[in-house]
Amino acid sequence: MTKGMDDRRKSLEEEYFHRKNQEAIEKLRAKMKVAEEAKAAGISSMKCPRCEGSLNESKFEEVTIDICDKCGGVWLDSGELEQVTQKETGGWFSRLWRSED
Numbered sequence: 001m002t003k004g005m006d007d008r009r010k011s012l013e014e015e016y017f018h019r020k021n022q023e024a025i026e027k028l029r030a031k032m033k034v035a036e037e038a039k040a041a042g043i044s045s046m047k048c049p050r051c052e053g054s055l056n057e058s059k060f061e062e063v064t065i066d067i068c069d070k071c072g073g074v075w076l077d078s079g080e081l082e083q084v085t086q087k088e089t090g091g092w093f094s095r096l097w098r099s100e101d
């Protein structure tokens with residue numbers, strides 16, 4: 001294999017990953033737009049990833065969580081799990097968490 005071919009392969013890989021990244025960003029942007037529009041309209045855009053039920057915001061230890069009205073699944077946004085575990089120091093949640101170690 002010549003150096004020229006290595007370079008060509010590398011640039012093709014870079015182009016591929018660049019395109020994949022762009023696609024991921026576009027999808028994320030579309031998702032955020034839907035969420036923003038729903039928020040502006042005053043409705044929850046969140047659908048349960050498990051059963052397609054609607055997620056209702058609820059408070060747990062002063063942390064907002066989303067609970068599915070169909071299957072009862074509980075969903076946390078990024079950072080919310082940390083908030084719950086911090087507030088629950090010494091509680092069942094952190095004991096459950098630590099038992100994983």
Ligand SMILES: [Zn+2]
Pocket residue numbers: 048049050051052053068069070071072073
């Ligand atoms: Zn559900």
